[in-house]
Amino acid sequence: EAQVTQNPRYLITVTGKKLTVTCSQNMNHEYMSWYRQDPGLGLRQIYYSMNVEVTDKGDVPEGYKVSRKEKRNFPLILESPSPNQTSLYFCASSFVGQASGANVLTFGAGSRLTVL
Amino acid sequence: AQSVTQPDIHITVSEGASLELRCNYSYGATPYLFWYVQSPGQGLQLLLKYFSGDTLVQGIKGFEAEFKRSQSSFNLRKPSVHWSDAAEYFCAVGPYNQGGKLIFGQGTELSVKP
Numbered sequence: 001e002a003q004v005t006q007n008p009r010y011l012i013t014v015t016g017k018k019l020t021v022t023c024s025q026n027m028n029h030e031y032m033s034w035y036r037q038d039p040g041l042g043l044r045q046i047y048y049s050m051n052v053e054v055t056d057k058g059d060v061p062e063g064y065k066v067s068r069k070e071k072r073n074f075p076l077i078l079e080s081p082s083p084n085q086t087s088l089y090f091c092a093s094s095f096v097g098q099a100s101g102a103n104v105l106t107f108g109a110g111s112r113l114t115v116l
Numbered sequence: 117a118q119s120v121t122q123p124d125i126h127i128t129v130s131e132g133a134s135l136e137l138r139c140n141y142s143y144g145a146t147p148y149l150f151w152y153v154q155s156p157g158q159g160l161q162l163l164l165k166y167f168s169g170d171t172l173v174q175g176i177k178g179f180e181a182e183f184k185r186s187q188s189s190f191n192l193r194k195p196s197v198h199w200s201d202a203a204e205y206f207c208a209v210g211p212y213n214q215g216g217k218l219i220f221g222q223g224t225e226l227s228v229k230p
Contacts, residue, residue, distance in 0.1 A: 004159075033217070040125070042206060043160075043220040090159060103148055103210060105218065107159035 002027045006091050006108035013081055014116050021076045021111050023091030030096040032074035033105070036060065036087040043090065049074055050096060081115040088112050118143050120209050120221035128227040129197050137192040137224050139207030149190045150208040150218065151181055160206065166190065167212055177201070202228045 004025045013019055025032065033048035035058075045058030049068040063085055065077040074093075078085060089112075092105040121140045129135050141147060148167045152160040164175025171183040181192045190207060204225045210218035 031217075035220075040222055042120075042122075042222040045217070048217060092160075103212065103218075104150075104162055104165060105152075105160070107152075107161075109159045110157075 002106065004091055004093055004106050004108035006089070006111045008111060009109065010112050012114045012116065015082055016080050019078050019081060019113075021078075021089060021091075021113070023074045023076065023108060024072050025074075025091075025093040025106070026072065027093065027095075027106065028071065029093035029106070030071070032068065032091065032093045033058070034064070034066065034074070034076045035090045035092065037090060037110075038087050046076065046089075078113075081113075083115050086113060086115050118209070118219050120207050120219050122205075122207055122221035122224045124224045125222070126225045126227070128229060130229045131199050132196050135192075135194045135197045135201070135226070137205050137207075137226070139190045139192065139221060141188055141190065141207070141209045143188075143209050143219075145211060147209045148212045149181075149183060150210070151175065151179070151190075151192050152206045152208060152220075153177075154204045154206065154223075156203070163192070163205075197226075197228055199228045199230065202226055 007022045030051045034046040035043040037043050044060045047066040049055045091108040094105045119142045150165045151163040154160045163179050164173050166173045166183050174180050179194050204223045206223050207221040208218040
């Protein structure tokens with residue numbers, strides 16, 4: 001089944017304790033992205049990647065890091081989490097260019113993160 | 117600035133009634149427009165998309181949307197709402213053929229009364 005898998009789905013952590021949210025897709029998509037969803041603000045893009053070793057900042061990148069060493073994986077790293085990073089996080093992927101379904105994002109189920 | 121505005125934060129409709137969710141966008145290039153739906157505890161699912169051609173597009177679950185360039189709008193409609201349509205709906209705009217770098221609206225939460 002074609003899907004985007006995020007882990008963990010739920011996490012409660014404390015300020016300053018480094019954490020990684022993993023994201024993996026099995027559709028051979030070039031494009032991967034992380035969004036955070038907050039009430040009244042919709043989805044805001046954190047980072048995105050157009051392909052392996054190509055990443056760029058989205059609209060709200062502060063406090064986050066990403067890497068794209070393999071096409072299928074795009075982990076989100078919070079080096080020193082703070083309470084304002086408490087949010088619902090979504091990973092998404094898509095084809096790029098002329099491929100069928102280009103630009104159509106497939107989303108993971110979400111990871112709810114609470115930072116105390 | 118590029119943006120998407122969904123003026124209605126929350127809408128309540130009766131089951132069987134018609135529905136229209138509003139979406140206005142500001143985008144410098146030719147927009148590629150989307151509607152996604154998020155059911156409680158779930159990720160986002162694509163309802164429909166528009167890039168060119170017929171300005172009335174059909175999607176899944178009986179939804180349709182109409183692109184009006186003069187009004188910079190892409191409103192979502194459904195003739196008869198079902199209780200299972202209760203969810204949050206997001207309008208998004210982005211560039212064509214550049215991956216999923218989409219700008220999302222704030223979302224509209226739909227409640228359905230029996």
